[in-house]
Amino acid sequence: xxxxxxxxxxxxxxxxxxxxxxxxxxxxxxxxxxxxxxxxxxxxxxxxxxxxxxxxxxxxxxxxxxxxxxxxxxxxxxxxxxxxxxxxxxxxxxxxxxxxxxxx
Amino acid sequence: xxxxxxxxxxxxxxxxxxxxxxxxxxxxxxxxxxxxxxxxxxxxxxxxxxxxxxxxxxxxxxxxxxxxxxxxxxxxxxxxxxxxxxxxxxxxxxxxxxxxxxxxxxxxxxxxxxxxxxxxxxxxxxxxxxxxxxxxxxxxxxxxxxxxxxxxxxxxxxxxxxxxxxx
Numbered sequence: 173x174x175x176x177x178x179x180x181x182x183x184x185x186x187x188x189x190x191x192x193x194x195x196x197x198x199x200x201x202x203x204x205x206x207x208x209x210x211x212x213x214x215x216x217x218x219x220x221x222x223x224x225x226x227x228x229x230x231x232x233x234x235x236x237x238x239x240x241x242x243x244x245x246x247x248x249x250x251x252x253x254x255x256x257x258x259x260x261x262x263x264x265x266x267x268x269x270x271x272x273x274x275x276x
Numbered sequence: 277x278x279x280x281x282x283x284x285x286x287x288x289x290x291x292x293x294x295x296x297x298x299x300x301x302x303x304x305x306x307x308x309x310x311x312x313x314x315x316x317x318x319x320x321x322x323x324x325x326x327x328x329x330x331x332x333x334x335x336x337x338x339x340x341x342x343x344x345x346x347x348x349x350x351x352x353x354x355x356x357x358x359x360x361x362x363x364x365x366x367x368x369x370x371x372x373x374x375x376x377x378x379x380x381x382x383x384x385x386x387x388x389x390x391x392x393x394x395x396x397x398x399x400x401x402x403x404x405x406x407x408x409x410x411x412x413x414x415x416x417x418x419x420x421x422x423x424x425x426x427x428x429x430x431x432x433x434x435x436x437x438x439x440x441x442x443x
Contacts, residue, residue, distance in 0.1 A: 175341040176426040178328045178400045182339035201408075209349065209408075209418065214293055216301035216351030217308075218381075219418055222408060223347045226420055230343070252341060254422060256406040264406070 173238050174248035174275065181248050184275040190244045194269035195236025198259060199229045226266065230254065233268040246272035293352045301351030305373065312380050319387040323397040324425065334397055334428045342398065343424035344385025347408060348378040350417065375419065379403060382423040395427035 174181050201209075201222065209219050233254075241249050252270035259265050281288065325331070330339075350358075354370035361368050382403075390398055404422045 174339075176339045177341055177402065177424060178330070178339065178426045180330075182330050182334070182426075182428065183336050212349040213355070213417060214297050214300075214352040215304070216297065216349055216354070217304045219347040219349050219408075222418065222420070223345060226347065226422075227345055230345070230422075253402070254343075254404055254424060256404060256420065256422070258407060264408070 173241065173246075175234070175238070175252055175270070176248075176250055177252045177270075179251055181250060181273075181275045184248075186248075186250070186273045186275050188274040190241070190246050190272040190274065192269060193237050193240040193244065193246070193249060193272045194267060195233045195238070195240060196265055196267040197229045197232045197236070198263055198265045199225060200263045201225065226256075226264075229264075229266045230268065233266045237268045237270060241270075241272040244272050246274055248273050248275045294356050295353075297352030297354065297356075301353055304351075305377065308377055308381070312377065312384065315384050315388075316380070319384065319391060322387050322391055322395065324383070324387070324401050325397060325399050326401050328400045330399065330428070334399075337396070337428040337430050339399070339426045339428055340393065341424065342386050342390045342393070342395070342427040343422060344382045344387070344389060345420060345422040346378055346381045346385065347418055347420045348374060348381070350374055375405070375421070378419055378421040379405075379423070382421040386423045386425065390427035393427055393429055394431075395429045397428045398425040399428060401425040 176182070180186060208221060212219055237249065249270040249272055252268060255267045257265050350371070354374065358368050358370050386398065402424055406420050408418045408420060
């Protein structure tokens with residue numbers, strides 16, 4: 173599965189558009205990680221635990237989007253966007269969406 | 277003395293936190309900037325473009341999505357001075373440097389991911405910044421910055437013979 177965030181797959185031709193595909197996941201943060209984050213809020217610096225958590229969720233959302241594209245018979249997803257929103261305290265939604273296409 | 281300590285316990289805790297934040301936060305920021313500048317030099321050859329069209333010199337390259345992200349936290353001292361700044365208005369330089377660091381770090385991580393794939397350029401760069409909610413309850417707490425784009429990798433596909441390359 174080819175994924176890009178431009179309007180084409182470089183050096184390949186889009187032969188069929190299959191429409192919007194999306195994948196999302198809502199993740200809550202871990203209480204233990206939150207305590208560490210509270211300490212980090214005093215001294216500053218990177219919150220590695222959160223970086224990993226969000227990265228994981230983003231990969232998850234992308235996987236779901238890809239699964240949807242595969243179900244439609246696509247072999248590429250173009251113009252992919254990511255969006256993150258804080259839903260309630262301690263949970264955020266990560267969304268990945270794009271256009272499923274067939275390229276050759 | 278004991279009486280003074282007991283009466284001003286809250287104030288002392290506050291001063292201790294602000295001082296700790298100042299010392300450690302400053303040191304961390306200094307170190308981070310040194311490392312950012314060094315890695316930016318090393319990755320300078322990897323072009324980042326914000327356009328969507330494939331420029332002629334990258335024609336025939338393969339493209340794939342790459343991303344880099346980082347979650348960065350404020351320190352307590354920054355929270356305090358930004359709180360004061362919010363009363364009088366104006367530039368919040370404490371947060372400016374925080375976001376600048378986060379954004380540059382995210383870019384570097386994306387570039388590193390692209391460099392590992394052997395890419396020469398990244399097209400259609402997008403940034404996304406989001407607040408990590410409910411963190412310690414005040415200030416901006418921490419922010420996540422995501423940078424993503426399409427890495428252009430040479431040599432994955434040979435240019436098709438039907439395509440004429442204008443010299």
